[in-house]
Amino acid sequence: MKEKLVIGTRGSKLALWQAHYIADCLRSRYAGLEVSLQRVVTTGDKILDVPLARIGGKGLFTKELETSMLAGEIDLAVHSMKDMPTELPEGLILAAVTERTDAGDALISPQYKSVEALPPGARVGTSSLRRKAQLLHYRPDLIISDLRGNLDTRLNKLETEQLDAIVLAVAGLKRLGWQDRITQILPTRLCLPAVGQGALAIETRSGDHTVRVMLEFLDDAKTRAAVTAERAFLREVEGGCQVPVGVYGTVEQQAVRVEAVILTVDGTTAVRDSICGDERQAAALGQALAKRMLDAGGREIMAGLAGVS
Ligand SMILES: NCc1[nH]cc(CCC(=O)O)c1CC(=O)O
Numbered sequence: 661m662k663e664k665l666v667i668g669t670r671g672s673k674l675a676l677w678q679a680h681y682i683a684d685c686l687r688s689r690y691a692g693l694e695v696s697l698q699r700v701v702t703t704g705d706k707i708l709d710v711p712l713a714r715i716g717g718k719g720l721f722t723k724e725l726e727t728s729m730l731a732g733e734i735d736l737a738v739h740s741m742k743d744m745p746t747e748l749p750e751g752l753i754l755a756a757v758t759e760r761t762d763a764g765d766a767l768i769s770p771q772y773k774s775v776e777a778l779p780p781g782a783r784v785g786t787s788s789l790r791r792k793a794q795l796l797h798y799r800p801d802l803i804i805s806d807l808r809g810n811l812d813t814r815l816n817k818l819e820t821e822q823l824d825a826i827v828l829a830v831a832g833l834k835r836l837g838w839q840d841r842i843t844q845i846l847p848t849r850l851c852l853p854a855v856g857q858g859a860l861a862i863e864t865r866s867g868d869h870t871v872r873v874m875l876e877f878l879d880d881a882k883t884r885a886a887v888t889a890e891r892a893f894l895r896e897v898e899g900g901c902q903v904p905v906g907v908y909g910t911v912e913q914q915a916v917r918v919e920a921v922i923l924t925v926d927g928t929t930a931v932r933d934s935i936c937g938d939e940r941q942a943a944a945l946g947q948a949l950a951k952r953m954l955d956a957g958g959r960e961i962m963a964g965l966a967g968v969s
Contacts, residue, residue: 661690662693662870662871662874663692663694664693664694664695664696665686665693665694665695665735665871665874666697666698666733666734666735667679667682667683667695667696667697667698667734667735667736667737668697668698668725668728668729668733668734668737668738669697669698669699669700669725669738670699670700670701670702670704670721670725671699671700671705672705673810673811673836674740674811674832674835674836675738676697676699677835677836678738678740678835678860679697679738680697681835681860682738682758682860682862683695683696683697685878686874689877698728698733698734700724700725700728700734701724702721702722702724702725703723703724704720704721704743705721718745719745720743721739721740721743722737722739722744722745725737725739725863726748726749726752726863729752729863729864729865730749730751730752730865735864735865735868735871736755736864736871736875737864738860738861738862739863740856740857740860740861741760741856741857741858741860741887742829742854742855742857742858742859743861744856744861744863746855746891746894746895747895748863751865751866751867752863752864752865752866753864753865753872754861754862754863755862755863755864755871755872755876755878755879756861756862756875756876756877756879757856757859757860757861757862757879757880757883757884757887758859758860758862758880758883759859759880759882759883760831760858760859760883760886761831761858762829762830762831762834762858763830763831763853763857763858763859763908764829764830764845764846764848764851764853764858765791765827765828765829765845765846765851765857766827766828766830766833766842766843766844766845766846767825767826767827767842767844767846768815768818768826768827768828768833768841768842769824769826769843769844770818772825773843773844774843775798775799775825775844775846775850778799778802778824779824780801781801781802781803782801782825783802783803783805783822783823783825784802784803784805784823784824784825784826784827785805785807785814785817785818785821785823785826785827786804786806786807786826786827787806787807787808787814788854789903789925790852790903790905790906790923791851792804792904793904793923793924793925793927793930794850794851794852794904794906794921794923794927795827795851795927796926796927796928797923797927797928797930798850798927800927805821805823807826811828811832811836811838814826815828815838815841825843827846827851829853829854829857829858830842830845830858831858848908848919851906852906852907852908852919853906853907853908854906854907855887855891855893855894855905855907856887856890856891859883859887862875862878862879882911882939883911885909885911885939885942886909886910886911886916886918886942888909888942888943888946889909889916889918889942889943889945890908890909890918890946891943892942892943892945892946892947892950893918893920893947893950894946894950895946895947895950896946896947896950896951896954897922897958898962903965904923904924904925904961904965905920905921905923906920906921906923907919907920907921908920909942909946911939914938914939914940915936915938916936916937916938916939916941916942916945917934917935917936918934918936918945918946918949919932919933919934920932920933920934920949920950920953922953922954922958922961923961924961924965925965929957929961931957931958931961933949933952933953933956935948935949935952
């Protein structure tokens with residue numbers, strides 16, 4: 661047992677909510693434990709005016725936290741699972757994957773009730789190629805405009821940039837208390853989530869046994885299996901967090917089901933498939949699904965992506 665733990669976190673409102681949430685879980689689990697937060701600015705926080713897909717690079721929101729952890733300045737880092745690259749640096753591990761209740765995306769529109777109800781040529785703001793491609797696949801007439809910045813900024817842009825709707829992760833909206841702004845939770849047939857969306861990743865040093873054991877209780881086995889399958893899928897298609905790929909794993913009675921889509925950015929072409937099997941084979945299932953989809957046209961789509969933004 662340690663008497664003190666330092667949690668590293670980004671400084672955004674959502675990141676701070678997540679870090680405070682984990683700090684509270686730790687304090688209630690270990691009476692007398694001192695938990696403090698240390699803010700770390702990441703590259704992704706500094707570059708706010710460029711679409712993420714154009715910045716590229718892996719670990720935009722995680723690298724500086726990892727450096728700080730390897731240097732011993734923080735004991736653990738709390739991340740949004742979907743910001744984590746599929747490979748972790750040497751010396752660090754995913755100590756826990758927290759329970760996920762909301763993996764999906766939400767439409768926010770003050771005027772219209774659903775994606776179906778948006779008028780022809782409606783303007784929709786989103787920051788991700790994945791959301792853009794899936795929206796366009798379903799509604800090719802929509803005009804998608806880029807939307808970056810933290811959650812408050814994006815919600816403000818709905819008005820200031822005269823958008824008809826925006827799309828954001830349900831989990832983030834709920835954490836910040838904005839669930840009543842949600843117009844429609846997008847069904848998975850319309851929009852599959854990003855890898856790991858809605859779960860939190862608790863990262864620590866692999867050699868720090870005491871801390872690893874202390875964090876074990878935060879791990880949710882079902883979410884871990886689902887996310888393991890999703891991450892194995894993404895590793896195989898070799899996409900970062902900013903590729904038009906949606907994937908969603910669910911676990912029920914020891915069986916994991918993974919559904920995925922790979923699309924062209926304009927949404928005209930999509931390869932979609934799913935796989936089901938034993939949860940202990942989560943990684944192999946994700947990988948097998950990716951191979952199948954790459955062979956079914958996904959490889960051409962991924963190759964065509966090089967250089968697009
Ligand atoms: N891209 C930023 C980001 N990282 C994690 C979430 C949402 C919370 C989560 O997925 O756990 C968001 C906001 C969004 O995409 O709308």
